Amino acid sequence: MSGMGLSSAHRLATQLGGVLPRSLAALHRSQDWSPLSGRGVRQVAEVALDELVVTGMTLMSPPPRLARPVEDYAGVAAELVDLGVAGVHRAPEPLTVKNIRQVSAGVLSYERMSYDHDPQLVSALAVEGHDGPACAEVVLFRHDDAPRPWLVWVHGAGQGGMSDILVARVGRIHRELGFNVALPVQPGHGPRRDRWPAYPGTDPVANVAGMVRAVSEVRAVLGWIEADSTTIGVSGLSLGSAVAALVAGLDDRVRAVALYTPILGLNGMIARHLHRWGSAADIVGAAMASDIVSDLTSVIDPLALDPLPSPDRRLIVGAWHDQMAYRQSALALHERWGGQLYWHDGGHVGHLFSGAVQAQTEQFLRALTQAP
Template sequence: MIDWETELARVGLFAGVLPRAIGSSAEARRGNPETGIPAAGFGPRLVGETAIDELFIAVSSVIREIPPMEQVEAWVARCGDVADEFARLDPSEVYRDPGAPRILSRDRKIFGTTAFEHIDYSTETRLPDSVANLDPHADGLASVRVMTRRRPGARWLIWVHGAAQGRADDLYAFRAAHLHKKLGYDVVFPVLPAHGPRRISKVAYPGFDPLVNTLITIRAIAEIRSLVSWIAAQDPADITIAGTSLGGPIAAMVASMDPRISSVLAVVPMLDMHATLAHHMARGGSKGRRLAELMRSDEVREVSKVISPLSVEPLPAPDRRMVVAALNDRVTWVSAAQRLHQHWGGRIHWYNGSHVGHAMSPGIRHATDGFLSEPVRPAGPAGENRRAVN
């Protein structure tokens, strides 16, 4: 049965793309002196970029499959059943070192003019016993794209993609050839669970099942830590991790758990996936508002704390932490990037544009290239400086 109110609300998102873009651009021009967010510029380019963000949100809303409300309510209630257990978990219990991956296959491939290796591997991920049966990727199989010269002493960069990515065209989106050939990095692009060739029918990530979202995130962090062990065996000079949007907090969590990471970069990070879903669903009529209420519930917040980078401290030195914040980010919000920066200290690059527009910004490319080009001391011995933040 079609929820006509929600369908009409979704269609209404398209009619409001330009008015919302103009309104939010005018608001971004004022900045927020109280929180320290600087004022953005104002003009056709910023409004145009912001309209792209709003159009992206509208299209995502229309194509997103929304489960029956009773199903989402049951998923949230399930969070309540395990909330106390999750609250007692220490990060060191959840994020145990999974060890090196078991390489299953390595294939040379070419996408356009970019040659890379596609590697399938398996790794062991320890999930809380009470919910391990909910893991849609319990087979432990994972994938990664790699560009390496196979030489010791190389600098390595892991880049974690955003939502709805994970395809081979990520190599273009994240400038793999430039990072490899110009900056000299051996580069690694993990495919997150439920993305790209790892998509599973009826499993969305992020989706409306908060517990599954949380378990998939824990798995993604373990898979990437396993790749760090594989890189460490190649005798690297240092290892940097970066993440964009959904990949931002995942990169942040890896950098807070693995002392072999020497630098961390979060670009327009989606700091809280459930709060982000709630914000966008609240526009979708009465059903959307109810979904937003569920995603903001205490039960969901309690379970989500275990995947929040605000609950842990990154291990790289403060000057090797950098956040890129888009001043008129309509997808994941500039306030999310600012909160991460306030927690980290370190550096922040304010971009006078939108979430989607960051990918086209020469200024961001210059800032991130500068950060990545700086010499870095290798990370310290295992376990050094690890601590959780209460």
């Protein structure tokens, strides 16, 4: 094994060895943790799972590096700030279907639709090489009868595959609640993982362009489903929460929005986890947390827009011991948005297995199908 390989293996082993101590330290800082209770043991497991997942995602990616000094992004940042959120996120052209194929996987039957999409990025992002068409994909669960309520569910980082169907509990939402469900695949995820554009990463401009593209793709899907819908809700998990929040602030076709373990400031969040690389990430981490990159990120900031759905059609589900997106994100969003705030008492990943979160989601969706 090369020296670099040994170094990487040692770093991974060291960081994995610190998962439990970091988890216990995080819980010790909380006043609601009782280590000898059954609940306390579950919380340890959930926080440790968060630590394990984020450590693996961070260290299994290439070592962090910036293509150029952060000061070189100042011009792009200034242009984006001048345009503002509404100016950067342009309304997409109508979606033209490239292909729809039927998929059967055991008891599941759904459709996978592909379409070419050009987000027509503003010049500040286009000159950086991020503009142009890409083949987008969305998984569809549709009923055969008249118009139905639709839920558009936007996945988190590292997802975009079959697991999304289980994570989002699509089968129950489709069959029991009567919704049609669309699951857009974000750029750089799932079957798009090895295609251009890559997203997210440690290029702060590419991260902004990737999220702008994701927002544009979701809005194109909204236009495509609108004629067959009685109402439309949008929800997002983790990375997808920012996409869903922006869509809900830009597109008046959205009647309800739900965010699960939301993130704020994509570039800043990435910076907070780079410490697992040790001193090798110090320069990149400082750059990603800089004022210049904060200005870049301002045009994909969920706090920059008020959601268009009424407060009773807004739901935020936070995880009190979230070690990936952190509880502060949910608190800040609720302070800005109002609406409903539901706390899961465990971790970022653990909320996916919570029956109470599922019940809250179903209550929220059932209310969407009722007359205002």
